[in-house]
Amino acid sequence: MRPFNYTNAKNKEQALQSYTSTSHYLGGGTNLVDLMKEDVERPDQLIEVANLDYKNIIKKEDGGFTLGGMLSNSETANHPDIRKNYPLLSMAMLSAATAQIRNMATNAGNLLQRTRCPYFYETSMPCNKREPGSGCGAKDGVNSLHAIFGYSDKCIATHPSDMCVALAAMDAKVEVQKVGGSSRTIDFSNFHRLPGDQPEKDNTLEHGELITAIHLDKPKFSDHYYYLKIRERSSYAFALVSVAAGLQIKSGVITKAGLAMGGVAHKPWKFTEVEKFLEGKKPNKVNFEAAAEMAMQDAKPFEGNKYKVEMGKSAIVRALTQAYERKA
Numbered sequence: 497m498r499p500f501n502y503t504n505a506k507n508k509e510q511a512l513q514s515y516t517s518t519s520h521y522l523g524g525g526t527n528l529v530d531l532m533k534e535d536v537e538r539p540d541q542l543i544e545v546a547n548l549d550y551k552n553i554i555k556k557e558d559g560g561f562t563l564g565g566m567l568s569n570s571e572t573a574n575h576p577d578i579r580k581n582y583p584l585l586s587m588a589m590l591s592a593a594t595a596q597i598r599n600m601a602t603n604a605g606n607l608l609q610r611t612r613c614p615y616f617y618e619t620s621m622p623c624n625k626r627e628p629g630s631g632c633g634a635k636d637g638v639n640s641l642h643a644i645f646g647y648s649d650k651c652i653a654t655h656p657s658d659m660c661v662a663l664a665a666m667d668a669k670v671e672v673q674k675v676g677g678s679s680r681t682i683d684f685s686n687f688h689r690l691p692g693d694q695p696e697k698d699n700t701l702e703h704g705e706l707i708t709a710i711h712l713d714k715p716k717f718s719d720h721y722y723y724l725k726i727r728e729r730s731s732y733a734f735a736l737v738s739v740a741a742g743l744q745i746k747s748g749v750i751t752k753a754g755l756a757m758g759g760v761a762h763k764p765w766k767f768t769e770v771e772k773f774l775e776g777k778k779p780n781k782v783n784f785e786a787a788a789e790m791a792m793q794d795a796k797p798f799e800g801n802k803y804k805v806e807m808g809k810s811a812i813v814r815a816l817t818q819a820y821e822r823k824a
Contacts, residue, residue: 497532501541508706511545512675515704521545523566523602526593527609534617536610536626546602550708553577559714565604565671565707569659570595572603582712584721584742584754588662591725594732604707607660607670607687610698611653611762612734613642624650625695640800641736644808645761651695652798655688655763656734662723663710664764665740665754671709672701681711688763695762716752717742720779722818724811725758735759737807739815743779750774755791755812760804767791779820781813788812 505511511521518540520528531537550564553575561581563572572578573589592598615621615633622631634642634652642652668684688699701707720743727733737759744752753774756766770791777783788809795805 498535498538500532500539502544503541504544505548508548508673508708509677511543511548511706512673512704514541514543515675515706516541517703519543519704521604521706523605524568524597524600525605526597526601527605531610531617535619536617545604545706548708550604556711561712562671563603563710563712565709566602569598569601569603569606573598581715581718582666584717584723584740585659585662585666585712587721588658588723588725588738588740591723591738592658603659603710606657607707607710608699609655609657612656613653614638616653625653625691628694628696635798638800639798640803641734641759642798642801643761644795644797644801644804645765646690647762647796648691648693648695650693651691651762653691653695653762654759655698655761656758657764658723658725658735658738658758660684660688660764661738661756661758662740664756664766665742666717667713667754669711670707671711672705673708674702675704679708684764685766685768691762698762716744717754717819720745720819720822722815722822724815724818726807726811737804737811739808739811741812741815741819743774743816743819745779745820748778750777750779755787755816757791757808757812760795760808774816779816781817784813784816784820785809787816 503514520539522542522544523546550566552564554562573586579586615623621633670682670687673679725735725738735758740756742754753771770787792808
């Protein structure tokens with residue numbers, strides 16, 4: 497590893513003021529340290545933020561909850577309030593990585609994971625995300641794990657997080673702190689970016705902004721939910737395709753739907769139009785199959801990942817069916 501300076505921030509002000517263009521915030525380090533070992537990330541300074549006072553889960557007056565950015569994934573997923581009110585989120589988080597990694601990884605850090613594209617990790621190969629302008633090795637290479645939605649000529653990588661797929665389905669919001677004491681809140685659908693001409697930018701954070709909280713609306717899917725993760729092996733593997741499905745059902749009719757997919761795009765892929773299609777309809781196989789066809793109609797696979805289209809359709813039907821039948 498290359499040498500770097502280490503700053504153990506005592507508070508958010510110190511963390512923000514210490515940040516430079518060559519700094520990285522350090523939470524659990526479960527992704528960043530790996531990237532430094534592989535010589536993909538080369539920070540001159542690491543700013544320790546895992547000990548900052550953002551480790552609580554707080555119920556808001558409107559019935560929603562706030563998740564501290566520095567709380568571990570394990571603490572979040574296993575918290576009684578999250579298991580009761582947001583079981584979709586808990587289920588997604590507990591499907592990720594291993595217990596040891598979940599114990600270290602922070603909520604904020606989970607949002608900032610970088611792609612697991614092998615061309616990104618292999619520094620001898622071209623990768624516009626790692627080295628802008630060098631090309632995309634995956635486009636004409638081995639692309640079985642890559643995007644079928646929202647990619648560009650510059651990058652076809654996918655986002656690896658399970659937690660983020662559930663947050664997208666739930667319309668979460670991300671709170672970030674800025675230098676000078678001000679803050680802003682970002683709708684989750686606008687937090688991650690599509691690659692466009694700048695695939696090196698994974699998200700819409702501005703220089704030095706620090707994620708301190710994730711805001712969840714009043715629970716909608718605590719009864720009917722399911723997170724389906726299809727992977728090459730049963731543990732410690734990233735999703736080929738994943739689906740977060742939440743349904744609110746009253747009098748036999750879907751009144752609210754949340755649907756997002758992982759493993760298919762540069763960001764968690766939310767199916768807003770499909771959600772609208774489902775609302776007002778009965779939760780049955782015919783409507784679920786129609787929703788799946790609608791969701792995958794704009795998919796543009798490569799030669800190596802054509803399987804994701806049919807797999808995606810089946811996964812959506814299965815996730816919606818499991819969500820409906822969970823407490824029906």
